Amino acid sequence: MIFPLSISDISLWLAVVSIILLITSELLYASPDYASHIVLDKCLLRLIAVGCGLGFLVTVLMRVVGMV
Amino acid sequence: MSSTSRKSNVALQLAGVFLVLGILLLALSMFLEMQVAAFIGLSLTFWGAVLALTRRSKFVESELLDSTARSAYSTIDRMITDLNYGAQGFYIPAYPGDVALPNYLTNLREPAVYISSSFDVPPSIDELASGKFISSQTRGFFISSPGSGILSQVEKQLNLDLSKVTTAELCEILPKSLTEYLNLARKADLLLESNGANFKAVGIIYDSFYVARSKFKSANMLGCPVVSAVASALAKSSGKTVVVKEQELLPENSVNVTFSFV
Numbered sequence: 665m666i667f668p669l670s671i672s673d674i675s676l677w678l679a680v681v682s683i684i685l686l687i688t689s690e691l692l693y694a695s696p697d698y699a700s701h702i703v704l705d706k707c708l709l710r711l712i713a714v715g716c717g718l719g720f721l722v723t724v725l726m727r728v729v730g731m732v
Numbered sequence: 733m734s735s736t737s738r739k740s741n742v743a744l745q746l747a748g749v750f751l752v753l754g755i756l757l758l759a760l761s762m763f764l765e766m767q768v769a770a771f772i773g774l775s776l777t778f779w780g781a782v783l784a785l786t787r788r789s790k791f792v793e794s795e796l797l798d799s800t801a802r803s804a805y806s807t808i809d810r811m812i813t814d815l816n817y818g819a820q821g822f823y824i825p826a827y828p829g830d831v832a833l834p835n836y837l838t839n840l841r842e843p844a845v846y847i848s849s850s851f852d853v854p855p856s857i858d859e860l861a862s863g864k865f866i867s868s869q870t871r872g873f874f875i876s877s878p879g880s881g882i883l884s885q886v887e888k889q890l891n892l893d894l895s896k897v898t899t900a901e902l903c904e905i906l907p908k909s910l911t912e913y914l915n916l917a918r919k920a921d922l923l924l925e926s927n928g929a930n931f932k933a934v935g936i937i938y939d940s941f942y943v944a945r946s947k948f949k950s951a952n953m954l955g956c957p958v959v960s961a962v963a964s965a966l967a968k969s970s971g972k973t974v975v976v977k978e979q980e981l982l983p984e985n986s987v988n989v990t991f992s993f994v
């Protein structure tokens with residue numbers, strides 16, 4: 665029983681997820697008129713987006729270290 | 733309120749379904765060593781967790797906020813009528829939070845309003861500091877600013893003491909805080925004028941305070957809690973006494989308020 669995703673797969677997945685979340689959070693901050701109708705914690709969403717972005721950077725660093 | 737809680741429950745149920753499906757698919761992908769199932773499982777688990785975490789836990793209808801604030805204004809109306817000291821509210825600048833003050837002066841940190849017919853004879857600092865209600869030296873009385881709660885939330889949200897910012901900076905940060913962080917209005921603008929400021933808010937939540945049917949004398953004089961918070965912030969930032977000069981309700985729940993410095 666092994667986990668079928670490699671570091672590269674997780675890196676790609678984190679990149680896609682962080683881009684989606686960062687764009688969503690930017691759109692929510694840019695249009696408070698529309699965002700006021702959405703019951704969502706914008707700060708936490710941004711925090712998760714940044715966390716995913718950092719996670720992606722960590723996986724990239726791991727791959728770079730692996731190459732060296 | 734029921735529609736909000738229904739939406740919230742649907743989101744929670746959806747998050748639960750996502751999490752369960754995601755975990756099952758992840759487990760299955762490990763047994764069958766399927767990459768596609770692992771991707772889908774990981775995504776479902778992640779989005780389930782995001783949905784569950786980013787729901788706002790506490791939400792109230794704006795009508796409820798209106799109704800809870802009304803009793804305070806009704807009480808101020810009674811005081812004005814009973815004491816008959818005149819009907820003009822002067823927002824006294826509050827002291828900065830980090831300035832060391834002796835215990836008997838700590839009341840000066842609270843945003844207060846002095847209600848009197850004129851400000852020709854300013855109220856005594858001693859009376860304000862001692863937490864007095866009726867001024868014995870001048871014809872007037874002190875109340876806490878109805879917007880003091882909102883003002884403290886703004887300062888907490890910005891992690892900033894508003895006495896440390898200039899009025900020009902306040903015009904930049906306060907509308908943003910009221911609309912983006914506290915959702916008290918859809919759009920807000922604060923502009924400095926020669927001897928005062930102009931505040932315009934679209935879609936303000938305390939709009940019922942300006943409807944003729946439920947208009948309070950005190951709301952006319954002090955503004956709704958949001959306007960009161962803006963007046964207190966202006967007083968705190970400029971160090972000058974602020975008066976609500978004019979207020980008008982425009983279409984789309986918009987309010988246009990003119991403040992002047994005394």
